[in-house]
Amino acid sequence: MKKGMAGAKLGIFIFLGSVLLVIGIFMLGNKEALFKDTYTVKAYFHNIEGLRNGAPVRLSGIDVGAVKEIRIIGDTVSVLEVSMRLLTEIERFIRKDTYAEIQTEGLVGNKIVSLKMGNSEGEQVEDGGMILSREPVNFADIIEETQGIMAYTKEMTKDLSEIVQKVNTGDGTIGKLLNDDDLYYAAANLTESADRSLLSITSELNIVTQQFNKLGAGIESVVTNVNNVVARLDLLLLSVSEGKGVIGSLLKEGTTQDSSFTAILTG
Incomplete structure (x- = not known):
């Protein structure tokens, strides 16, 4: 009987220990x-x-x-x-x-x-x-977008490869320009001629600009002289109107004499 109770207690102890162990592991x-x-x-x-x-x-x-x-x-x-x-x-x-x-x-x-x-x-x-x-x-969305980019890149690479192939075989304008020596030298001569023409036009424009600058300086000098003459005339007229100077005195005396003569005639 005692052995049975001891065995039961041991079984309960082992069971509870196992439960606690499982709970602990789970936690x-x-x-x-x-x-x-x-x-x-x-x-x-x-x-x-x-x-x-x-x-x-x-x-x-x-x-x-x-x-x-x-x-x-x-x-x-x-x-x-x-x-x-x-x-x-x-x-x-x-x-x-x-x-x-x-x-x-x-x-x-x-x-x-x-x-x-x-x-x-x-x-x-x-x-x-x-x-x-x-x-x-969402990594699935990222992967899907990446696949789309890769497909687009593949198509673009294919198109670029076709363009390079055409250039190498002399097809198209660029291909002819790169593979046809006569066309290349003609384009080079045309570019050189255009550069010379542009340089000549630039030089002529510089000369014309200098002439305009000189003409502008001359006009500015004439305008300055005219302004000085006008200023002197203004001063002269002001002096005459105030009776200053010889002309002013004559005009002023003439006015006085005319007044006196008029007074005698009417007297």
Whole structure:
């Protein structure tokens, strides 16, 4: 009887130990903090790109929690709610404008959630609160776009190869110019003749410009002399009108004599 009780106790002990071991392995596999205080925050995505429960949550590259639950919101899969269990000790860094972003470890590694800190003066997120989210990069779209670019590049390379082939065989204007020596020398002579003509025209224009400059200087001198003569005439007329000088005196005396003669006749 005692041996039976001892065996039962041993079996129960082994069973409980196995259960605890499995739970411990599960918790460690999910990277849960077994002996630290945690709290929950939520973020909403339209696409989680294969993110799973237990995926690590990192802040500035440091593991600060794990994905607790992923569930569909509403009747469609257009919105997915990701609940994250975070260490309470980093609660002061999680603000209302903190956002979560789903990233990939390595090139084809597992998905993780990366937290980007917001304004340090913003309001803290309470337990069960929501933070912002940024949609993950869709590698399928990138690959599809890359394939389109590669196809376009292939077609462009093919066209360029055909053009080079035509040039080498002397087809087209460029091909004839490069492969026909007579045409090449004719084009070179034409270019040289055009250069000489342009140089001659430029020289003649310089001569004409110099002549215009000299003519402009002469005209400016004549205008200056005319202005001086006009100024002197103005001064002379002013002196005459004021009775100054010989002419002014004669005009003034003549006026007086005419007045006296007129007075005698009328007397």
